Amino acid sequence: MCVPGFKSSNGQQTFVPNDGTSCVDVDECSNEGTVACGDHAKCENVDGGFNCSCKEGYQPSTGKLQFKPNDGTSCQENPKAKCALYKDCITEHINRTLAGISHLKTPLEMLQEINKNTLGPLLPVDVISYVEALSYSSLNTMHYSVSDNEALCNTTINVLINTVNNFLQKDKTAVWEALPVDNQRRSLTKLLHTAEQATLLMSQNFKKTTQLDVNASDIALKVFAFDSHHMKHIHPHVYTGGDYIKISPKKREESHPNGTVAVVFLRYSNIGSLFSSPKNLSSKDTSEQRQTVSSSVIAVAISSNPPTLYELEKITFTLKYAKTADKDIKCAFWNYSADTMNGNWATEGCELTHSNSTHISCKCNHLTHFAVLMSSGGSVGVTNYNILTRITQLGIIISLICLSMCIFTFWFFSEIQSTRTTIHKNLCCSLFLAELIFLIGINMNSNKLFCSITAGLLHYFLLAAFAWMCIEGIHLYLIVVGVIYNKGFLHKNFYVFGYVSPAVVVGISAALGYKYYGTTEVCWLSTKNNFIWSFIGPACLIILVSIIFIFYCTVSANYRAELANLDLFIVSCARGALALLFLLGATWIFGVLHVVQGSVVTAYLFTIFNAFQGMFIFIFLCVLSRKIQEEYYRLFKNVPCCFGCLR
Numbered sequence: 001m002c003v004p005g006f007k008s009s010n011g012q013q014t015f016v017p018n019d020g021t022s023c024v025d026v027d028e029c030s031n032e033g034t035v036a037c038g039d040h041a042k043c044e045n046v047d048g049g050f051n052c053s054c055k056e057g058y059q060p061s062t063g064k065l066q067f068k069p070n071d072g073t074s075c076q077e078n079p080k081a082k083c084a085l086y087k088d089c090i091t092e093h094i095n096r097t098l099a100g101i102s103h104l105k106t107p108l109e110m111l112q113e114i115n116k117n118t119l120g121p122l123l124p125v126d127v128i129s130y131v132e133a134l135s136y137s138s139l140n141t142m143h144y145s146v147s148d149n150e151a152l153c154n155t156t157i158n159v160l161i162n163t164v165n166n167f168l169q170k171d172k173t174a175v176w177e178a179l180p181v182d183n184q185r186r187s188l189t190k191l192l193h194t195a196e197q198a199t200l201l202m203s204q205n206f207k208k209t210t211q212l213d214v215n216a217s218d219i220a221l222k223v224f225a226f227d228s229h230h231m232k233h234i235h236p237h238v239y240t241g242g243d244y245i246k247i248s249p250k251k252r253e254e255s256h257p258n259g260t261v262a263v264v265f266l267r268y269s270n271i272g273s274l275f276s277s278p279k280n281l282s283s284k285d286t287s288e289q290r291q292t293v294s295s296s297v298i299a300v301a302i303s304s305n306p307p308t309l310y311e312l313e314k315i316t317f318t319l320k321y322a323k324t325a326d327k328d329i330k331c332a333f334w335n336y337s338a339d340t341m342n343g344n345w346a347t348e349g350c351e352l353t354h355s356n357s358t359h360i361s362c363k364c365n366h367l368t369h370f371a372v373l374m375s376s377g378g379s380v381g382v383t384n385y386n387i388l389t390r391i392t393q394l395g396i397i398i399s400l401i402c403l404s405m406c407i408f409t410f411w412f413f414s415e416i417q418s419t420r421t422t423i424h425k426n427l428c429c430s431l432f433l434a435e436l437i438f439l440i441g442i443n444m445n446s447n448k449l450f451c452s453i454t455a456g457l458l459h460y461f462l463l464a465a466f467a468w469m470c471i472e473g474i475h476l477y478l479i480v481v482g483v484i485y486n487k488g489f490l491h492k493n494f495y496v497f498g499y500v501s502p503a504v505v506v507g508i509s510a511a512l513g514y515k516y517y518g519t520t521e522v523c524w525l526s527t528k529n530n531f532i533w534s535f536i537g538p539a540c541l542i543i544l545v546s547i548i549f550i551f552y553c554t555v556s557a558n559y560r561a562e563l564a565n566l567d568l569f570i571v572s573c574a575r576g577a578l579a580l581l582f583l584l585g586a587t588w589i590f591g592v593l594h595v596v597q598g599s600v601v602t603a604y605l606f607t608i609f610n611a612f613q614g615m616f617i618f619i620f621l622c623v624l625s626r627k628i629q630e631e632y633y634r635l636f637k638n639v640p641c642c643f644g645c646l647r
Contacts, residue, residue: 005048040075090128090183097129098136108152110137111159118166124178127167131187131194134163138198150210153202157223158214164195165216168271176274186341188274192369193338196266196301199223203262204303209234218270224263228309236263242320242359243267245298250313259309266299272371275334275345291345295321295360295372297334302367316353318361321372329355331362332373345373384600388607395611396439402618403432409622413631419475422491424621426498427468431614434461442522451518455525456506459517459535463502466542471498473549509534 001014002023008015015021028036028050029043037043037052044051044066051066054075060067067073101110114137118130138160166172168191176184199221203212206225214221224236237246245265272293298317304310321329331350336343350364360372410416410425434457441454471494478490509531510517516531518524525532609616622628 003048036069038069038074040077090125093125093129094132097133101133101137107137108156108159111156111163115159115163115166118163122167122172122175124175124183127172127175127179128183128187131167131191135190135194138194139201150206153205154212157199157202157212157221160195160198161214161219161221162216164191165219167191168218168268170218170270173270173273184274185343188271189334189336189341189343192266192268192297192299192334193336193341195219196264196299199264199266200262200301200303203264204260204305206260206262218268220267220269222265224261226261228257228259228261231261231310236265238265238267240267241269241296243296243298243318245300245315245317247300247302247315248313250311257306257309259305261302261304261310264299264301268297268299271297275371292374293345293371294374295319297369297371299369300367312365312367315364315367315370316361317364317370318359319370319372320359328374329360330373331360331364332371333364333366334369334371336368345371347373384603388603391604391607392611393439395608395615396435399435399612399614400432400439401614403428403435403614406614406618406622407432409628409631413628415631416627419490419494420472423468423472423475423494426495427465427472428614428617430461430464430468430498431617434458434465435614437461442524445518445523448518451523452514453517454523455517456510458523459509459525460502460506462535463505463538464499466539467498467502470542470546470549473546477549477552505534505538 002008005026005028006023007026009022009024012021025045025047027045029045040055040058041052042055044053052069052073053066054060058075058077060073061076062071062073064073101113104110104113111134114130114134118126122130176188179187203210203223203225209227209230210223210225212221212223212225220238220240222238222240224234226234231249235246237244239245245267247263272295275297276292296319298319300315302310302312329352330347331352332345332347333350334343335346335348349366350362350370352360353363354361362370362372364370406428407425410421410428437454437457441450442458444454445451475494513529513531513534516526516528519526525535
């Protein structure tokens with residue numbers, strides 16, 4: 001028979017020894033749920049039984065973290081649980097936390113108390129309160145009570161780093177994210193500032209050349225302390241976690257005065273997500289780009305006595321980072337005020353010297369906290385991005401209306417039917433479908449398969465539009481050279497070139513790089529590995545071929561006199577083709593410029609030309625055409641509301 005809390009594997013209450021039956025744990029929690037534990041409590045199964053504990057935001061009335069049903073323990077709301085958003089409540093808890101350590105005499109004792117209190121789960125208000133307490137114990141009190149005892153300094157630095165590590169472990173990330181962004185950034189900045197400055201302050205007390213290493217789960221620290229006599233022989237650097245950091249001081253021509261130098265390196269491995277832009281920027285954050293920290297965050301600090309003894313020339317570092325397609329990579333630093341602890345990412349004084357798929361090398365001329373920053377907003381920023389989005393949506397809706405009018409015109413007016421209108425009709429159909437797909441699916445990136453299909457269809461129909469533009473140039477060339485052709489046969493070949501050749505390009509591209517169709521941002525071709533050139537390359541080639549054909553036709557027509565009417569027709573067609581070429585070509589020339597060297601100007605030019613393309617085509621091919629004007633007049637002349645304006 002199994003003891004209470006266990007049951008036999010064969011389901012029988014009794015069994016014979018060595019018959020293959022074993023006793024397995026009974027999961028009381030799966031049977032009873034959380035009802036038996038009481039309100040606001042949860043059940044936790046253990047071997048041979050179960051325990052009850054309070055849910056997050058509640059605390060046990062008896063102080064016991066684990067209890068049994070009906071033992072007199074109930075779960076009461078924790079008064080600190082709802083404090084994160086209220087200034088008065090935060091202030092109250094900060095004061096209470098500071099009062100709790102004020103009786104301790106030394107910074108080390110204060111740090112040990114904070115370390116003990118931050119080992120377990122924390123509430124958002126605890127994070128703010130204990131960061132303030134840590135800053136007070138590490139900076140304010142150390143200015144007056146730093147010991148010359150090097151062993152004590154070593155111990156204090158170790159406790160400090162391990163205490164800071166308590167705040168930054170992975171299981172604390174959710175608590176940080178529960179804080180409002182402003183509180184989160186200020187507390188995080190103060191925490192890093194405290195770790196750097198307190199370590200630097202204590203490192204100045206080492207009387208001999210010292211190298212100190214402290215490693216915690218999420219923080220690595222290295223300290224160099226030396227005097228002026230050893231400056232030429234010590235080159236502070238650190239290699240940790242795949243990151244390399246080195247500082248270079250300015251060369252001094254005169255002899256070194258007597259003095260001491262302390263250099264502190266810190267590496268934080270898991271705080272990048274907290275320093276990244278919020279996932280959903282509010283409307284007031286329109287000046288901020290969507291920025292992601294994709295590396296560890298490193299800090300470098302120097303203190304010398306006298307201050308001119310060890311002056312920085314540059315800092316060089318190589319950081320391991322997680323590369324993401326379609327994002328700008330930058331070497332950045334956290335630019336903050338020590339008074340307010342408000343900060344933002346900046347790039348002044350830093351430059352990227354080398355990068356590959358795993359590491360990035362940077363050079364900066366100042367000290368602070370550094371990281372690899374990726375910006376998905378490109379070079380335009382969120383303000384311009386929002387404006388460009390509205391322009392795109394408005395322009396495409398107008399273009400779809402205009403392109404549908406073009407298709408109606410070229411399809412149903414029998415008097416204007418010709419090979420040229422057939423070309424225009426197919427060009428407009430291709431553009432219409434491309435812009436419709438763009439409007440509906442460009443941002444549907446939550447489903448990878450759907451996003452890839454959308455990107456593939458966009459690739460195909462845009463190339464088809466370019467192919468039909470090229471066909472217009474070919475058609476003009478055939479007229480100029482006087483080729484006699486069968487109209488049906490010619491149209492068949494035009495359809496093959498216009499729709500099959502883009503399919504071949506897309507098919508080859510998909511076979512070689514299907515994973516580059518659709519990105520994490522939009523459903524379009526990725527710029528990774530230059531895959532975007534599978535569209536830009538063929539488009540540029542078609543533009544070049546079209547220019548050659550149209551230029552040849554225009555020059556030939558202008559220099560011939562024997563066929564005046566034909567030449568006027570050719571010149572007229574060439575001008576229309578040139579206008580189309582300019583509209584389609586200029587759009588993607590600006591697109592290429594934006595890919596190569598993105599700027600606000602190229603972004604606006606590309607967006608406006610691309611979004612309103614259909615409207616411009618309608619104006620050039622329909623509104624300005626004398627024949628089509630006559631067809632519109634015949635269509636609308638009997639409509640009373642339209643007749644007056646057409647007279």
